[in-house]
Amino acid sequence: MGHLMKTEWIKLTANDGHELDAFSVKANDPIGNIVVIQEIFGITDHIQAVCQKFATSGYNVVAPAIYDRFEQNITLDYTQIDEGVGYKMKLEDDYAMSDINAAQIYLGSKTAVVGYCYGGMLTHIAASKLAFDCAVSYYGGMIADNYLDLKIQIPIMYHFGENDHAIPMVAVDSIKDTYKDALVHVYGDAGHGFNCEMRADYHEVSANLALERTLEFIGKNL
Numbered sequence: 001m002g003h004l005m006k007t008e009w010i011k012l013t014a015n016d017g018h019e020l021d022a023f024s025v026k027a028n029d030p031i032g033n034i035v036v037i038q039e040i041f042g043i044t045d046h047i048q049a050v051c052q053k054f055a056t057s058g059y060n061v062v063a064p065a066i067y068d069r070f071e072q073n074i075t076l077d078y079t080q081i082d083e084g085v086g087y088k089m090k091l092e093d094d095y096a097m098s099d100i101n102a103a104q105i106y107l108g109s110k111t112a113v114v115g116y117c118y119g120g121m122l123t124h125i126a127a128s129k130l131a132f133d134c135a136v137s138y139y140g141g142m143i144a145d146n147y148l149d150l151k152i153q154i155p156i157m158y159h160f161g162e163n164d165h166a167i168p169m170v171a172v173d174s175i176k177d178t179y180k181d182a183l184v185h186v187y188g189d190a191g192h193g194f195n196c197e198m199r200a201d202y203h204e205v206s207a208n209l210a211l212e213r214t215l216e217f218i219g220k221n222l
Contacts, residue, residue: 005055007048012064012106014098020068022103023048025055032222033107035100035132036063037119039196040084042075046198050116057215059112064103066096066122078199088118096122101130109133112218115140117193120158127152134221136214139164139192144171148178155221157183159210161190161203185213 006026013019023043034054038047043065051061067074067087076084100122104111113132115123120140127135128150135156137143144167156179160172169186176184187194187206194203195210 005052007052010062010106012062012099012102014095014102016095016098018069018095018098020099020102021065021072022106023051023063023065025051025061027055027058027060029058030060031058032060032218033111034059034061034218035103035107035111035113035126036061037100037113037115037122037126038063038066039117039119039193040076040088041078041080042067042084044075044078044198046196047116050114050195053211054114054215059218060107062103062107064099066091066099069095069099078196084118093122093125097126097129100126104130104132110222112136112222114138114214114218116195117141121147124152124156125150127154127156134218136217138195138210139167141166144174148174152179152182155181155183155217157214157217158185159195159214160184160186161192161194161201161206162186162188163190164192166192183213183217185210 010024054061112134114136116138120137123137124143138159190203190206191201193199193201195207
């Protein structure tokens with residue numbers, strides 16, 4: 001565990017020439033790479049902490065600031081849901097994919113993608129459209145509504161809270177039915193955002209189990 005880490009903000013350039021910031025944590029003795037995709041709130045302290053947690057497990061981690069398409073340094077409070085949804089609605093999936101792709105190219109081969117909430121949805125799309133080796137999606141909304149037609153050829157794992165007000169179990173079932181090879185975990189006592197200690201829905205037991213499963217899955221597939 002005791003990997004030394006180097007934390008910094010870096011610049012990435014997307015394939016359309018757009019330059020964006022990204023939060024980077026380098027492990028001392030890396031065993032692979034992870035791109036982390038933010039929630040609707042930007043590169044928050046929570047997302048930075050997630051990156052650091054993955055780095056302590058031996059991964060080089062980059063979280064692209066996909067809201068840089070609008071302006072730099074957009075980070076919202078967890079109460080600013082309407083603003084977050086506004087940015088999400090404004091950001092076209094293709095632009096988000098360009099920015100996520102830039103992070104993947106920067107890190108190189110043996111790279112997983114892990115996303116939370118809005119990032120969980122984008123992870124599902126990235127698993128289909130970009131060159132990742134495996135993917136882990138945490139409580140990604142709208143997947144069952146809009147994205148079940150995407151073909152996913154890489155190993156993918158989904159985490160959902162059974163009490164998620166935004167993602168009904170029928171949506172989770174349709175993901176299971178569509179992606180027979182996917183690993184889909186449902187956490188009985190958890191709601192939406194259960195991984196985030198800064199949200200009311202934080203559920204520590206579920207968060208720890210999900211992280212354990214995520215690390216085992218990535219370790220196996222990179």
